[in-house]
Amino acid sequence: MKRRHFLRAAVVGAGVTAFGNTLSPSALADPAQHGTSPYGPLGQADGNGIQLPSGFTSRVVARSGQQVAGTGYPWHRAPDGGAVFADGDGWIYVSNSEITPGGGASAIRFGSGGDIVGAHRILDGTRQNCAGGAMPWQTWLSCEETDRGYVFECDPRGPASSAVRRAAMGRFKHEAAAADPVRKVIYQTEDVSDGCFYRFVPDTWGELSSGTLQVLTAGSATSGSFTWTTVADPDGYPTATRKQVSGAKRFNGGEGLHYANDTAWFTTKGDNRVWQVNLASGTYELAYDDSLVSPGNPPLTGVDNVTGASSGDLFVAEDGGNMEICIITPDDVVAPFLRINGQSGSEITGPAFTPAGDRLYFSSQRGTSGSSSGGITYEVRGPFRTA
Template sequence: MTLNRRNFLQLSAVGGTALALGPSFWRQAYAAPAKPGTSPYGAMSGSADANGVRLPAGFSSRIIARSGAKVANTGYTWHGAPDGGACFPVSGGWIYTSNSEKTLGTGGVSAIRFDGGGSITGAYRILSNTTSNCAGGRTPWGTWLSCEEYSGGRVWECDPTKASQGVVRPALGTFSHEAVAVDSDDYRLYLTEDSTSGRFYRFTPSAYPSLDAGTLEAARVSGDPLTGATVTWEPVSSSKPASQQSNASRTTVFNGGEGCWYDRGTVYFTTKGDNRVWAYTPASSRLEIIYDDNLYPNSPLTGVDNVTVSSSGDIFVAEDGGDLQICIITPDRIVAPLLQLVGHNSSEITGPAFSPDGKRLYFSSQRGTSGTNGGGITFEVTGPFRT
């Protein structure tokens, strides 16, 4: 079962279609997918700063880590291929976790600890000997779920405050995992699969918040996602991808599932195969497309990948390829560039995450610039972010 893109694009041209997205995003009764417009932060500067980042006025960047180099004065060597990440508040500051998308048991997760003023006070490994740790998701109980992106990939749960640990969670499925988001209101998890035959999954723990056991399901979409499709759920085994199971024809294909984030009643996720951003509202089982780059010829956002949502309800989407930008989608349905990396043409932007106070945005260039021999670079951007 595959969503009909041609029908969607034909309907989108008609316009005036009623949508009803979650309370944290569309705040009007009628809305169309996001269209290009002016960023609330203004235009990016014409040239990059000393770190190779184009930013709006009032913003600044710093490099906090480089693959193969020591992190500040911690003595810890930063991992290669930095990918998905998240921030966690801790006493006296916060922690940023970052996956390592290295292959054949050489991946894992590292963490950087900051004090209340943003100075780096520590760095360490929290998961080792795993494979292709791509994105993941933070939990309301303060752990990081790190997802392995390969056919036998699983999800590992890590405590960001402790070195050298991590527990595999087989009940969350065995497939090419990308990201996971926890619905703290409905006590469920939502997962994306990075495959051309990928599915959108839901996991219901048997005893929330324990992830030891539960029910795994894949989405079945009925109707057109522009006008408000409905999702029902098909039980699937956790032992292999839904596309290989006997009820595969009863579940819906999502082409290249990427980032996933839960925010106040809505699950947002992206699909790179068709450059779409989606919104699923569990309370009403509604699924809707909130961005599609084919709707407007000059759409700034392509190569959709990792996603995060700020406290203001703005969605931030990182690009894998494209113009190497992080773009913003605002609650009034405007999409615009926020920042851009210059000289990182063979890389991708990964791991966007805000500090707990919303004033600092972390992210990485997974493969860096041509002059860094493929080594990743992790950044912090500070500025007047809307909160």
């Protein structure tokens, strides 16, 4: 039984706590391998330079430095991590800006038919806002990817002045965040070569002003069991947060993070891996490792941002590589889902689905120019799998 099928069966068949910490190493699966995409091969590039499977279409919804259509609002430079929030009968796409100084985050509002009805700023005056995460109570965590950076909690509907700094979540080189409503914690990745995987345990769920910061502790192997250990000084000075706990497991350049079904998946760009943390069983393993793909060249390199669909499929964006978003299926098959042509000096960022699961938003951070001023934000629409 494949790894994500096993998790799904365990949760549905026996309840989320039935397996406790009893999952044996023999239940761990091999990393995903190159195979045929459930969406079929990529077609010829469309007018936006994007190769897509049959039945899918793309459109440009924003360009850095240009006004978002019909709004008068100039889209930010270097669009990075993003998320989608329900908004009445429409939705809002939120996007960070990975620049210093300036940074911050912006949002585009869409009507029920996908028409753009507004755009606005939701965070100002921060630095190098890379990724982040959507919270169940409908806020956006925007994370600073700087030494001793902060997490900022933002209202997707704005204004920017309503954003709040969440210092209790730790000061380090933040990347992504994801909420676990079962254990009532927030997971975080750290973008350094000897980074940690963190969880923040709020004193009150839904309120992030106070709580406990912990790191995952485990051996040096690529699979096994783990525990959580408290970081004594989340402020990270004079000793960096990642260096305070003996036995903290090191991850080479933590990037994107996605939580679903008692599982957290996150990427590490330094070694082109996708990690799977099984929260119900207290184990971790590799979901993908480009050095273990055979035969042929690995389809996914430069792993970066990641999101998931209701089908259980993971969508992993590349920083470089072939400028692809690749899919990793619940059957452990990895294959390209889309490819952007003519933008080799860029990276793909901020993939996020609408609540209905029929539209995927993402950005090319530097577009065709290779500069932060050349960012392009796209929408792809089509028959995405729901099961």
